[in-house]
Amino acid sequence: MNYTLWNNDLLAWSIAAGIALAAFLLLYAARKLLVTRIAAFAAHTTTWLDDLAAKVLAATHPLFMLALGLYAGSHWLTMPAKNEAMLSNLAIAALLLQMARWGDVAVHGWLHYYRVRRGGQDAASTTSTAALGFVARVLLWAIIALMILDNFGVNITTLVASLGIGGIAVALAMQNILGDLFSSLSIVLDKPFVVGDFITVDDFSGTVEYVGLKTTRIRGLGGEQIVFSNSDLLQSRIRNYKRMQTRRIVFGIGVVYEISKQQLLAIPGILREAVEAQPQAKFDRAHFKSYGASSLDFEVVYIVQTPDFGVYMDIQQAINIALFERFEQEGIGFAYPTQTVRLADSELRIARAPREEAATG
Structure with a gap:
């Protein structure tokens, strides 16, 4: 069928x-x-x-x-x-x-x-x-x-x-x-920072902990968590300290006016020696910068060969101690704010006193 x-x-x-x-x-x-x-x-x-x-x-x-x-x-x-x-x-x-x-x-x-x-x-x-x-x-x-x-x-x-x-x-x-979503994509593609970087945004500083679709969170220096929207973050000025290769350090010292010319001319060399004694510091310059209100001001510039902040502080501490010891040996005093007040009336009375005594004698 x-x-x-x-x-x-x-x-x-x-x-x-x-x-x-x-x-x-x-x-x-x-x-x-x-x-x-x-x-x-x-x-x-x-x-x-x-x-x-x-x-x-x-x-x-x-x-x-x-x-x-x-x-x-x-x-x-x-x-x-x-x-x-x-x-x-x-x-x-x-x-x-x-x-x-x-x-x-x-x-x-x-x-x-x-x-x-x-x-x-x-x-x-x-x-x-x-x-x-x-x-x-x-x-x-x-x-x-x-x-x-x-x-x-x-x-x-x-x-x-x-x-x-x-x-x-x-x-x-x-x-x-x-806007925050596309800002998140911009962060991943452009990579202005990544998790673990230490950044400064306006007046806020901290370590990046999390980059999300809408927000980015950083851990502030005081331990608090700071939350930024991704759009606001990209519209701000961001300083990424994690990507530093070296640190340029500028610091100044002031010495008293009561020093000799020879001591004044010797100070830049002393500053140079103190900086060059540090293995991870590269000396740039040292100059007699200006006449201050109560001090002779010197400016020193050097480069730290590592971005590590702790290393920089160790170097600066060693330089400060070396300068303290050397200035003590050379008899150069560090300046501190002082003011001299002259009283015109008192000086006038002191000048008139001998004349008055002679007239009455």
Whole structure:
């Protein structure tokens, strides 16, 4: 007895099922073979691209391969043009969804590699690249969704226009949040600072603890946590002391006026010797700068060969002690603020006193 189902007999259905099964098994075996070969090759290389290729191929879903197998088997059947068009659209939709999955895995794998490679040098990369990856994946799936709708004959022009208008409204309502989000992306891409850097923003100083999607938090010198919005932070002047290579130090001393010319001329050399005695200090200059209100002022400039603040303070302390000892040996006194008050009336009376005594005598 010859049974027919949807204008196809049992033999046609059997052949179509066999083609679909064979295509599925062939695709499944090809995926497994390629993933195994690429993974074995990646184990002997240092590049990350082959590892990523293996992960992307491994993300090929069995349902996608089954859909392709069914589409291949359907060509053996006799179907109305409408049904053929529907199967073709479904196959294209399955391909687009699989492409979205490949792209999602590729983005996730690249971000993971970036975090592993930069994590030790840039601790802020974890949070920031997560934000960047989220935006990239949302855009990817949105584009794939629009392509699938267009494949099924939906007029996406109106939809895109509506989304554009709605997006503008949402952007206006959330402009502060979106501004902080894009500022976060700017921080990760431009890297003005990373977690662990010591920075100064306006009158606030501290160590960066966290860089988020909306805020950045630093630990102040007093132990308090200071929170900045990312937009405000990038609009401010930021001083990043962690990226200093050397420190240029300028300091001054004052000596008393009651010194000789020889002592005055010897002071720049004494200052130079005190600085050059420090291994990590490079002498720049020392000059008699000016006549102060109560002192002869000298200015010294030197370069500390390390950005470490503790090392700088140790050097400055050693210089100060050396100057104290040397000035004591040379008989040079350090100046301190003094004022001399002269009373004109008292001086006049003292000058008149001998004359008055002579007149009365």
